Amino acid sequence: MSTQQMHIDPYERNWMIFSGILLVLFAVAVSVAAFGMGIQVPAPEQRVDPRTVATDPSSPWSNPGLREVSPGKYDAYVLAHAVPNWEFLPKELSVPVGSSVSFYVTSSDVQHGFKIQDTNVNFMVIPGQVSKLTVTFDKPGTYNYICTEYCGSGHGVMYGSITVTP
Amino acid sequence: MAKKDKGDEDFRPTGTIAVLAIFVITLIAIWATIYMILVGRGGTL
Amino acid sequence: MKQYQLSTGEKKFVGSHLLVAILALAVGSLFGPLQAFEHAGWDIYPYIKPLIKSYYQGLTVHGVLNALVWTTFFIMGFLTFNVMFGLKRPLKNMTLNKVGFWLMVVGVVTAAIPILLNQATVLFTFYPPLKANWAFYVGLTLVVVGSWVEGWGLFATYLGWRKENPNERTPFIAFASILTSLLWQICTVGIAVEILTMLLPWSLGLIEGVDPQLARTYFWFTGHPLVYFWLLPAYISWYAMLPKQAGEGKMFSDTLARLSFWIFLVLSTPLGFHHQYVDPGVPPVWKFIHSMLTFGVFFPSMMTAFTVVASLEYAGRKQGGKGALAWIGKLKWSDPSVSAQLLAGILFFFGGIGGLANASYNVNLVLHNTAFIPGHFHLTVATGVTLSFMGISYWLLPYLTGKKLWMPKVAVAQSWIWFVGMIIFSNSLHVLGLLGAPRRVPLGLAPYVPAEWNSRLFQVGVGGAILFVSGACYLAVMLMTALSKEKVAEEVEVPIAEPMQDPALSPIWLDRWAPWIYGTLALVVVVYGPQLFELIKNMALTSPGFKVW
Numbered sequence: 001m002s003t004q005q006m007h008i009d010p011y012e013r014n015w016m017i018f019s020g021i022l023l024v025l026f027a028v029a030v031s032v033a034a035f036g037m038g039i040q041v042p043a044p045e046q047r048v049d050p051r052t053v054a055t056d057p058s059s060p061w062s063n064p065g066l067r068e069v070s071p072g073k074y075d076a077y078v079l080a081h082a083v084p085n086w087e088f089l090p091k092e093l094s095v096p097v098g099s100s101v102s103f104y105v106t107s108s109d110v111q112h113g114f115k116i117q118d119t120n121v122n123f124m125v126i127p128g129q130v131s132k133l134t135v136t137f138d139k140p141g142t143y144n145y146i147c148t149e150y151c152g153s154g155h156g157v158m159y160g161s162i163t164v165t166p
Numbered sequence: 167m168a169k170k171d172k173g174d175e176d177f178r179p180t181g182t183i184a185v186l187a188i189f190v191i192t193l194i195a196i197w198a199t200i201y202m203i204l205v206g207r208g209g210t211l
Numbered sequence: 212m213k214q215y216q217l218s219t220g221e222k223k224f225v226g227s228h229l230l231v232a233i234l235a236l237a238v239g240s241l242f243g244p245l246q247a248f249e250h251a252g253w254d255i256y257p258y259i260k261p262l263i264k265s266y267y268q269g270l271t272v273h274g275v276l277n278a279l280v281w282t283t284f285f286i287m288g289f290l291t292f293n294v295m296f297g298l299k300r301p302l303k304n305m306t307l308n309k310v311g312f313w314l315m316v317v318g319v320v321t322a323a324i325p326i327l328l329n330q331a332t333v334l335f336t337f338y339p340p341l342k343a344n345w346a347f348y349v350g351l352t353l354v355v356v357g358s359w360v361e362g363w364g365l366f367a368t369y370l371g372w373r374k375e376n377p378n379e380r381t382p383f384i385a386f387a388s389i390l391t392s393l394l395w396q397i398c399t400v401g402i403a404v405e406i407l408t409m410l411l412p413w414s415l416g417l418i419e420g421v422d423p424q425l426a427r428t429y430f431w432f433t434g435h436p437l438v439y440f441w442l443l444p445a446y447i448s449w450y451a452m453l454p455k456q457a458g459e460g461k462m463f464s465d466t467l468a469r470l471s472f473w474i475f476l477v478l479s480t481p482l483g484f485h486h487q488y489v490d491p492g493v494p495p496v497w498k499f500i501h502s503m504l505t506f507g508v509f510f511p512s513m514m515t516a517f518t519v520v521a522s523l524e525y526a527g528r529k530q531g532g533k534g535a536l537a538w539i540g541k542l543k544w545s546d547p548s549v550s551a552q553l554l555a556g557i558l559f560f561f562g563g564i565g566g567l568a569n570a571s572y573n574v575n576l577v578l579h580n581t582a583f584i585p586g587h588f589h590l591t592v593a594t595g596v597t598l599s600f601m602g603i604s605y606w607l608l609p610y611l612t613g614k615k616l617w618m619p620k621v622a623v624a625q626s627w628i629w630f631v632g633m634i635i636f637s638n639s640l641h642v643l644g645l646l647g648a649p650r651r652v653p654l655g656l657a658p659y660v661p662a663e664w665n666s667r668l669f670q671v672g673v674g675g676a677i678l679f680v681s682g683a684c685y686l687a688v689m690l691m692t693a694l695s696k697e698k699v700a701e702e703v704e705v706p707i708a709e710p711m712q713d714p715a716l717s718p719i720w721l722d723r724w725a726p727w728i729y730g731t732l733a734l735v736v737v738v739y740g741p742q743l744f745e746l747i748k749n750m751a752l753t754s755p756g757f758k759v760w
Contacts, residue, residue, distance in 0.1 A: 006466055007712055011179050012517050015186065019513040022190070023506040029201060030502065030572045038209035039573045041488045043495050049753050082759045110340045110757050111423055113580045117647045120207040120576040122489060126424050127340060127754050129491040133210045144659045148580035148649040150334050152341070152759025153265060156652040159659045174711055177528070179463070179521035184535040186516060193564045200568045203645065204577050 042123045042131050045104065050127035054079055054108040061106055064089045072098060078105040078160075080112040080125045080147065086154025088114070088145060094163040095137060101162075102134040113148025116162065124149060140166040214705055215299040217292070224309065226611040228288025229604060231316060232281050233689055236597075239276030240682045242269040247636065247675020249655045250668045264329045266653045267760055271326055274335030278592060280319055283354060285600050286444045287315070287361050290388040292607070293447065294365045296705060297385030298372040308364035314357030322350025332760040334651070336430065337410070339421045342756025345414035348406050355399050362392040380714040380722050383465060384451050384707070390472050391443040394436060397731065398480045401432025413756060420752040424492035428746055431486040432739065436479035441592050443475060445599040449519045449552060455708040456606070457542040457549050460526025463518045465710035466717040471511035471518070473721065477731045478508040481738040488575040497742045502572040504738065509567055519556070522708060547622030548706075551602030554630040558637075559595030562587060565641065580651075583644025586637045594633050598626060601685050608692055610703040617691035621684055628681035636674025639667040 008016075033039045053061050060067075060077040067075045079089045088105075095101055105114045105125050112125040116135060123131040137143070147158035217225070242263075245255050249266060256266055263269050295302060302308050324346060325331040331343035337351075369381070369389050381389075409421045409429075450468045454460030462468060484501035487493050524538055532538025543549045565587035569578050578584065609616050616622060648654060648664055655668065720726065 006718055007464075007716065008467065009179065009464065009521075011183060012464060012467065012514075012521070015183075015517045016510075016514060018190075019510055022194075023509060026197065026567070026571060027503060027506055030574065033201070033205060034499070034573050037205065038211040039204060039576070040210050041495055041498055041573055041576065042491050044492055047749070047751065049751075051753060051755070083757065110759060111338050111427075113649070115580070115647070115649065118207065120204065120210050120573075122576050122579050124427075124487075124490050124580075126427070126491055128422065128751055129424050131489075131491040135210065136208060138208070146647075146649055146659055148651075149338070150267065150341075150651040152757070153267065154759075155267075156654070156657045174461075177525055177711075179517075179524050181524040181527070181532075181535055181538050182517060182521040185520050185524075185539075189516065189560050192560075193567070196564050197568055197571070197574075200574055200577055200645070201571075204574050207577070210576070 039120060042133055044129070045132040046130040047128060048106055048130060050106070050108050053106055054081065060104070061108075066093055066095070066101075072096075072100060074099055074101045076101050076103045078103060078114065078145075080105060080107045080114065080151075080158075081109050082112075082151045082154060082158075083109050086147070086151065086158040088147070088158065088160040091160045092163070093160070094165060096165050097137060097140045099164070100134060100136045102132060105131045110151045111149050112151050112158070114145060115148045116143050116145045118143060121145075122148070137162070137164040140164045214702070215296055216702070217295055218301065220305070221295055221301060222611045224305070224312070225288045225292045226608075227312065228284045228291070229608065229611070231319070232284035232288065232600075233604075233686070235276040235280035235284065235319070236682075237686050239273050239281060240679070242273035243682075244675045244679040245269055246273065246653075247678075248672050249653050251672025251675075252655045252668070253672065254653070254655055265332065265760060267334070268326070268329050268332045270651070271332050271334050275322065275326060277597075278335050279351075279354070282441050282592070282596065283358055284315065285604075286391070286440065287312075287358055289444050289447075289600075289603065289607070290392055291361065291365065293384040293388040294368055297382040297388070298368065300368065300372060302364055303367040303371045304364055307367070308361050311357045311360030311362075311364060314360060315354050316357075318350045318353025318355075318357055320350070321353060322347050325350075329760070336434075338430070339410060339413070339423050339426050340754040340757050342414060342758060345411060348411045348414055352403070352406050352411070355403060359396055359399070362396055365389060365392050380717070383462070383468060383710070383714070384447055386469065386722070387443065387447045387451075387472050390476055391440060391447075393728070394443070394476050394479055395440045397735075398433050398436035398440070401429045401434075401483070405429035409752075418752060420754050422746075422750045422752055423754050424490065425746045425750055427487060427490060428483070428493070428743065431483040432480065433483075434486055435483045438592065439475055439479040441596045443472065445552075445555070445596050446472075446515055446519075448599060448603050449556065450515070450522070451708055452603075452706045453519070453549065453552050453708070454522035454526050455706040456546055457523055457553070458526030458530040460522050460529065460708055462708045462710040463521035463525060465712060465714045466721065467514055467518050469717070469721045471514045473727050474511040474514075475508070476727055477734060478504060478511070480731070481734045482508060483739070484742075485570045485575075488572060489579050492746065493742060497738070499572060500738055502570060505570040506567075509563070509570075512563060516560075523553075525711075545619075545623065547616070547619050547626065548602045548605040550623050551605065551626040551629075552599045554626050555595050555598035555602065558590050558598075558630065558633055561637075562590030562595055566591065578644060580649060581644035582640045582648040582650050582654075584650050586640030586644060589633060589637045589640070594629070594637075598629055601629075602626065604689065606703060606706065608689060609699055610705060612693060613698050613703075614692050614695045615697040615699050617688050617695055622688045625681050625684035625688065628677060628684065632674050632677030632681055634674075635670050636678060639670035639674065643667045643671075
């Protein structure tokens with residue numbers, strides 16, 4: 001006996017169709033940026049033991065800093081912690097302009113955030129996990145990296161800086 | 167129980183379209199602005 | 212035709228929810244201005260050190276009381292009212308619902324003690340390895356379980372009605388309230404598992420470590436649908452009550468209102484990864500799938516926008532409104548319940564825009580954990596939801612108490628002051644976020660603040676001050692109404708907007724629960740199952756607790 005029909009006002013039907021198309025367009029734009037322009041979100045990189053990641057000599061984060069992989073290409077191992085002090089190690093980095101730097105960041109204690117100002121490097125730093133994103137520094141200057149997740153009293157003073165030399 | 171009033175059949179939500187048009191234009195403008203910031207800051211791979 | 216009347220005991224029961232909710236809001240809101248002034252460079256925290264040890268303890272109180280207690284209690288009270296009034300019957304088992312209510316109250320007190328003793332300064336997200344006192348986790352669990360028990364009481368009442376009315380369409384406000392409660396019960400499984408399998412045993416010393424990435428995943432399983440638990444009750448009022456109040460309007464489409472709620476049920480939970488786009492431990496493919504589903508859940512809000520505005524337009528034109536937009540002026544802006552909800556809706560539009568941007572996969576790289584986020588959620592939960600709830604209470608409190616609303620003109624002014632204050636407050640936070648300012652930081656003291664941020668930081672303080680005035684007005688109106696000796700002349704009429712088409716004419720599958728519930732659960736299993744399985748299989752309980760505050 002299902003002669004019951006959905007009665008939808010034609011204006012509202014058109015609005016729903018329009019909304020659907022609009023959302024699809026946003027999805028396309030996002031996909032272009034992700035798959036066409038290489039602007040991607042972090043992917044699982046590595047698991048580590050947060051209890052030893054900062055102290056085990058075989059762990060790169062026991063000696064955080066830049067490693068030149070090839071001319072103009074660097075890996076940056078950054079350790080975030082709140083104990084004993086709220087800081088990123090190293091607190092300073094320097095690369096020449098045009099360098100591509102891949103950041104590998106982890107925490108030896110609580111969750112932190114890592115955001116390099118004026119770049120798309122912005123991710124969670126979770127003990128037990130390694131977060132990785134890459135950035136090419138096209139413009140010289142100073143770029144702060146700041147903690148963006150509550151990690152205790154010193155969260156608001158936790159930052160470092162990258163100097164990109166001309 | 168729905169009581170139909172005289173004129174219910176004639177009601178066309180044209181003002182609604184006007185309000186939603188403003189909303190959609192604002193939505194697209196703001197979304198596009200943030201998208202352009204994303205694109206301007208470059209690739210992450 | 213006289214409306215169905217709740218008994219005195221039932222009114223008292225609903226009213227007790229409002230009481231706890233408003234008390235929570237009163238205390239939680241005290242910290243809002245402190246945070247806002249801090250951003251503007253005026254740090255008051257040192258002066259209150261005996262009571263509150265830090266910005267972050269205050270922020271924990273603010274978040275827990277406003278985002279978890281004010282909301283949950285108001286919502287359960289409103290949903291309980293809607294079920295009784297909508298189905299025109301008492302609760303099946305009032306004792307059961309009362310047990311639920313008291314569990315929630317005990318839970319709040321249990322969690323409040325460690326928070327006030329600075330043993331749970333973990334913010335309302337309580338991400339491990341930050342480790343709070345065990346009582347904090349017990350308290351939160353009791354609040355959630357209490358809300359389940361109240362929900363079961365609502366379900367039992369509905370099933371009783373259904374048995375006696377097998378062929379009738381469920382009245383809209385009851386249908387939508389049952390759905391909201393059901394959604395809540397499905398999604399809270401996430402934090403229940405997080406607390407019961409990890410955080411509680413850990414805080415009691417029964418296990419040595421937790422897996423923070425897995426804990427986050429459990430949390431955000433609940434964390435996104437949580438916002439629909441907050442939002443849908445406001446939508447119920449916007450769909451089914453506001454049009455009547457605004458100008459004797461009707462519900463433009465009962466069919467699409469119901470359909471939008473069903474879509475919310477199905478799509479609210481299977482997209483929690485959009486809060487984890489920049490988590491290291493979740494693969495991009497799942498993040499992308501969740502982002503597409505999130506675009507999907509925006510769709511029923513677009514439907515809601517049309518139906519609600521059309522219902523309001525009908526009301527405006529009925530009151531003589533002409534022209535493309537001038538009818539808006541003919542709505543009953545002098546009714547404080549109307550002005551609050553209309554202004555809440557306007558700002559909610561902008562909250563929705565920001566939400567869509569946050570949800571747009573890689574666009575999140577620009578916005579994650581910046582000040583844009585608190586800018587966004589102050590438009591959505593703190594205005595769309597909170598200001599609407601304030602508006603609802605402007606008729607609900609008189610209804611429950613029989614007292615006349617104290618100084619309606621003050622109540623109307625309250626909504627406008629909130630509106631102006633929130634524009635200034637929230638807009639500055641959004642812009643600060645785009646400039647790179649982080650959230651959860653006392654920016655007034657941060658060493659990396661460039662001069663570029665200063666004017667906006669000052670505006671945050673100005674907005675916060677204005678909001679404080681509005682909050683005080685709201686509390687004054689509520690308090691003075693409750694204490695008033697002036698009774699209403701006759702029973703307060705519960706505003707119900709009749710649907711323009713007979714609900715009995717809409718398809719039967721809009722009033723059948725099983726297929727929609729199966730669909731919801733199936734989708735959750737498909738888009739969460741594999742990744743949860745991976746995370747659990749590779750669980751590493753290697754993080755001990757830290758008390759770093």
